[in-house]
Amino acid sequence: MSTRRSVLSMMFGFFVLGLVAPAHAQEAAGAVADSGLVQWSIITAGFALAVAAFGAALGQGRAVAAAAEAIARNPGAAGEIRGALILGLVLIESLVIYVLLVTLILFFIKPFGG
Template identity: 55%
Template structure:
């Protein structure tokens, strides 16, 4: 997703990377990273809300299975949250790339 947002930056005129173009790459990588992280955080929040709601419904219908439902809920929340952490990690890697050094 990040590369599709930043694609117009890479479609600019070719040549060597000057100081101005490295600043442009850096600026667009920050903007694309902000959009991708916001999108991932919003979808993770929606997914976590739906998971908690479904777990509450399941426990209300069958209180005897609360331990199994709680385990599945926590495991699912960990996997959902890891997606947002992966997006953050990718954004940090792209953010710290030295654009003019390549």
């Protein structure tokens, strides 16, 4: 329970830091018209990657745990379970790669200017 509370408080702290940092940055770069949009897009990209990594880690952990349990119950089906596990992990990983690509687009291609 305390671990969950500390993780939640850390996430809240990161969120507050993410909100505070662009406010300071906006004061310095107030002359640029749409700098706020660029900053928010970069913050969004960072958070999106963090959330994607968190969700994928959770999903992959559950998948591996289920596969290990299934192999322990039925060692004869280890080959098929292994194939399904690899396929599932790759599909979960593909979602993270989507988010990585979107993040790279927001960081480097800058579709909103900046």
